[in-house]
């Protein structure tokens with residue numbers, strides 16, 4: 290199996306992010322996927338066909354997210370299907386609906402469960418997550434899963450509210466048995482864009498996160514989002530990974546929702562065909578060449594030119610560009 | 613000397629000039645290029661390390677003893693990561 294995209298992208302994506310639903314039990318202030326706007330879900334047979342195809346082209350794994358993936362009644366079935374087609378399964382959840390039955394049905398079938406924890410107290414966590422009483426549910430899920438040998442990654446979207454308490458959040462992750470901690474950069478997209486949430490100065494924060502990574506290196510694995518660094522080449526979206534939303538629309542990155550950037554729909558076109566031949570994908574892979582951020586008079590922290598989704602969502606110079 | 617065989621459970625894929633694979637033990641994806649990719653593909657259970665070194669030396673047009681220790685180190689790393697076994 291050989292591909293030829295002149296080094297631009299792999300023959301097949303290594304990882305596919307799949308939003309299995311847009312439904313959610315929360316309405317977070319920062320949510321890029323603007324959950325709960327639409328009740329439509331990709332039918333199970335389409336998901337099955339997708340997984341089968343991904344197995345054929347050599348994709349390694351899928352990350353199931355949403356919305357809240359556990360809002361789908363057939364989520365266990367979806368996880369089983371991914372396993373049937375040899376795909377590693379990552380699951381991204383707020384943890385609220387995790388229970389013993391879910392554990393029993395998915396044991397050994399999920400390689401990583403990412404649970405969102407955005408504050409070190411109920412007040413802090415629930416401020417961003419917009420609902421009272423969920424902090425304890427989230428901690429319970431982290432503990433229950435960890436106690437049952439699931440690999441749990443606790444993820445925090447860094448905001449001006451929680452930036453001073455990251456070490457405390459890491460301690461909570463540790464106490465509840467998480468194996469990995471992930472610092473996620475807030476991307477101005479969806480609700481974050483609508484609510485005009487502030488982005489923390491990434492030059493300061495990346496240094497601080499490195500210090501924490503060093504400090505906790507013996508206790509927990511700390512992953513720092515590549516978007517915290519000023520280096521475009523770190524971004525693997527569209528090159529090694531691809532995102533499919535709950536309607537089957539393919540975007541190069543999950544943080545994009547503007548229909549202008551849809552590269553195809555898996556119910557109409559083969560995913561591999563989209564990956565190899567979509568003109569939009571090819572152009573977005575080369576965005577660095579289209580733009581010259583270093584010389585741009587607008588270049589400042591808010592551009593975050595290392596994140597292509599941020600750029601596409603926010604760069605005024607791209608408004609007139611016809612993708 | 614024993615023949616070298618890829619762990620059949622490892623997911624991997626040939627790309628234009630590299631091999632992509634997922635290493636369960638480290639929970640990471642890895643790219644092997646040039647010699648690494650070639651060694652990986654040669655570990656189909658039919659050759660031992662000496663024969664693999666000979667093949668690689670022909671393919672890359674270098675003396676076998678120039679690459680011997682590097683290739684052996686690489687093979688040992690793959691064995692330690694449970695990616696290869698001696699058949």
Ligand SMILES: C[S@@+](CC[C@H](N)C(=O)[O-])C[C@H]1O[C@@H](n2cnc3c(N)ncnc32)[C@H](O)[C@@H]1O
Nearest residue numbers: 319320321355356357381382383405475476481
């Ligand atoms: C969209 S959610 C879906 C899974 C699940 N509902 C949850 O909240 O964990 C996936 C992850 O993206 C994060 N996220 C949401 N909006 C974001 C944004 N604007 N920037 C960065 N991360 C964001 C969430 O905090 C969560 O960790």
Ligand code: SF4
Nearest residue numbers: 313315316317320356
């Ligand atoms: S971030 Fe997750 S939990 Fe929050 S609204 Fe979005 S999908 Fe729901």
